[in-house]
Amino acid sequence: MKPFSLARPRDFAGAGKLAKDRRFRLPVIKAGGMDVVDHLKEGLIEPDLLIDVLRIDDQPEIREADGAFHIHANATLANIAASRSIARRAPVVAQCCASAATPQVRNVATAAGNLLQRPRCWYYRNSQFDCLKKGGHRCFAFDGENAYHAIFGDGPCHIVHPSNLAIGLSVCNASVRLTGSDRDAVSLADLFHMPDRGLLSEHNLKTGEVVTEIHFEPRSTSAFYAIKHKQSFDWPLVAAAAALELDGDRIESATVTAGAVAPVPWALPHVGEALVGVSLDDDTALRRACATSTRDARPMSDNEYKVRLLPVAIRRAILKAAGREVMS
């Protein structure tokens, strides 16, 4: 790790000001540090100022107001996963946090840091690959080792979005509150962009904008389902979040988002439409609706298996949301 100076602003607005401070070549904001410290160790970033926001606790970590959940940017994944209220009223959010990484990571990693972590692509994470995300001229995954890369999107970079939490939040009409600019909030859908809209970051925040809170609505019939190689310290091969409204066993409405398949949380509105009217007891119809999830998929040399896993993950997320038994 190269030496850096350390600032501890009193509030997020102060952090935003420091992030724009021209006296510094590369000010970087750190919360739990799980991703930033990793970047520092790899030499992927060499900030001269680290802006530590971890001690900012101007709000309770988790509160409910106006029928919605308000999560402090610094709430840990462990505390979100352990919240009885979230587990009851928005189980998909609790489950995606509980599924992430390890106890050691969940105890420290923060909600906003999880959303804004950089991708886990092994070419991006290896400082010796000068890939598109580092200002280079090619995506090494495109004709390289791409088993864990995207099956949706036109590139030119083929990362998958690394945040489990973003997948869960995306079926709960979530938004993030901001400080540091003239806008107060941005929807979760508008927080991230595809690689053709910019390669050097995955989010749409301007320099000096800082996430202060995450808002989302309850979805009591919802679930997160991840298919992984390992059950610990692994990112999903494919993940799905589903939020349902049921009339008995019949699906009245469904919101479905896929994870680990695209550079952003991959909303699948046409799958939600195909699920309307389907009975959970009619497995043929359920499978048929879930199969529509892959119609735009364009797998690469090593990740065609994701095209087969995605409908499985979605179907299991739906059944899990409805309280049915699914393979864990």
Place this chain on the structure above:
Amino acid sequence: MSERNEGISRRSFVQTLGMGAAAGALQGHAEARLTGQDEGGTGIVGPGPRPITLRINGNDVRLTIEPATTLLDTLRVHAGMTGSKEICDRGSCGGCSVLVNGALTASCMMLACDAEGAEITTVEGLGTEEALDPVQEAFIRHDALQCGYCTPGLVVAARALLDATPRPSLDEIKQGLSGNICRCGTYTNIFNAVLEASGQAPVTDAEVNRG
């Protein structure tokens, strides 16, 4: 720069494939702008060393370290407490596990400054040679180690688990220790040590592997 990939070493590529680790590129060294002290009340310290106080195993320990120092390096190098182990150095193996205000934490991924003001408990703070922690006693009785390098982290993780869940099920034990890797594969003995330390009967390999 664009063809830097030509010089990739096999070792670093394999490291990346395996653990997300890689050799850091040597790039231009940032000019030291400030000394370690907070000059002029800006609230900005470093990049040089500055005095901090950490509360480790109930004692206030005064150290002089740079902001760019992990808690693990601070414990091992600066405080001379080598119980916490550096293995993967990326928060994925659990060898460096400590408790920070009771929460199980990978000290290799935490900057020491983030632990200022917190109660830090390392493996050295669990029991004494005369009176071991029940988890340590049970690890010995169940031969819950082979090379022993992961053991301090596993003992700390087991302590954290039992503090939160005094009688964990086998599944809860697996979950609670899921951030700690034993590459000798002594898991059944480790789980049995935790079961015994929580007053429960041991299990067989077959029961551990059932799912």
